[in-house]
Amino acid sequence: MARATKRKVPVTSSSKQPSASGSSNPHSSRTLIRRFHVLLKRQTQLRKEPTNASNKQTLAAVDKEIEELGGLSAYQRMSTIGQGSDRGGGSEKILVEWLKDLGWDDVKGRSKHRLLEVGALKPDNYSSCSSWLDVQPIDLHSQHPSILEQDFLLMDAMHHQGKWDLISLSLVVNFVPDANDRGRMLQLAHRMLRRDGLLFLALPLPCVTNSRYTTFEHLRALMEMIGFTQLQERWKPGGRMAYWLYRKAEPPTTPRDHRFQKKTVLRQGNRNNFAILLQLTSASPPA
Numbered sequence: 001m002a003r004a005t006k007r008k009v010p011v012t013s014s015s016k017q018p019s020a021s022g023s024s025n026p027h028s029s030r031t032l033i034r035r036f037h038v039l040l041k042r043q044t045q046l047r048k049e050p051t052n053a054s055n056k057q058t059l060a061a062v063d064k065e066i067e068e069l070g071g072l073s074a075y076q077r078m079s080t081i082g083q084g085s086d087r088g089g090g091s092e093k094i095l096v097e098w099l100k101d102l103g104w105d106d107v108k109g110r111s112k113h114r115l116l117e118v119g120a121l122k123p124d125n126y127s128s129c130s131s132w133l134d135v136q137p138i139d140l141h142s143q144h145p146s147i148l149e150q151d152f153l154l155m156d157a158m159h160h161q162g163k164w165d166l167i168s169l170s171l172v173v174n175f176v177p178d179a180n181d182r183g184r185m186l187q188l189a190h191r192m193l194r195r196d197g198l199l200f201l202a203l204p205l206p207c208v209t210n211s212r213y214t215t216f217e218h219l220r221a222l223m224e225m226i227g228f229t230q231l232q233e234r235w236k237p238g239g240r241m242a243y244w245l246y247r248k249a250e251p252p253t254t255p256r257d258h259r260f261q262k263k264t265v266l267r268q269g270n271r272n273n274f275a276i277l278l279q280l281t282s283a284s285p286p287a
């Protein structure tokens with residue numbers, strides 16, 4: 001039994017090597033990644049609850065397990081393995097292909113496009129595009145001096161407003177344990193993009209194909225509610241990943257759609273609970 005005094009937030013510390021992650025086996029990588037997601041979600045829930053002896057003890061046990069798995073470093077290592085084995089490389093290949101289709105690689109003497117790469121495991125994912133992309137990689141836990149250690153959710157929205165041509169959220173939204181924070185992440189990305197800027201989103205396919213609360217249609221409508229127009233979508237049946245490219249547009253001026261404010265069951269049965277929620281502001285009280 002974990003001691004109640006044990007503290008704190010080991011998930012952002014590098015700490016020990018995990019026993020489970022010693023292997024580069026993709027199956028054990030996925031198992032570890034899934035376990036991390038469960039533990040992070042539990043950790044977030046417990047931190048929001050009023051503190052009492054039982055809650056403290058459970059939180060200490062969760063913290064301990066995260067630490068024993070190797071903390072965020074182990075998670076990142078497993079994700080790098082997943083990147084290679086599951087996807088035949090990183091998501092950036094798909095994004096670069098889409099950008100080239102849009103002619104973004106032809107800057108014709110203009111300044112390069114500014115890309116904010118959120119959740120960067122490596123500093124050089126876009127090195128082949130250095131003549132037309134100016135990349136700022138960030139991560140909660142930087143693994144390289146060129147990767148800025150920064151929580152995207154804590155970035156100054158005023159300072160960054162309209163600053164970026166392109167933001168990449170590849171396997172980051174699903175990492176965020178809280179459904180409201182996921183929505184906030186997408187809304188913040190919208191704010192930080194310049195007019196007509198692009199958002200690249202990548203999620204594990206089951207987040208949309210096997211979720212109780214999310215479907216392709218629902219995600220599309222939610223993104224439109226934030227003010228994103230879908231330009232591209234890619235996934236294949238039986239695949240592991242889904243990718244989207246959106247263009248920043250004006251959010252709709254019509255009354256807010258309040259089905260995005262709380263979880264609504266869209267599919268019955270044995271499903272996962274992936275959800276994204278929006279805190280709708282402005283003069284639109286719930287109907």
Ligand SMILES: C[S@@+](CC[C@H](N)C(=O)[O-])C[C@H]1O[C@@H](n2cnc3c(N)ncnc32)[C@H](O)[C@@H]1O
Pocket residue numbers: 072076079083090091118119120121138139140141150151152153169170171172175176202
């Ligand atoms: C599964 S890895 C994805 C890495 C890579 N983008 C990919 O597509 O393979 C998720 C990364 O996102 C980072 N991350 C999660 N939430 C973040 C946040 N709020 N700000 C910055 N980085 C974050 C994690 O630290 C982790 O390194």
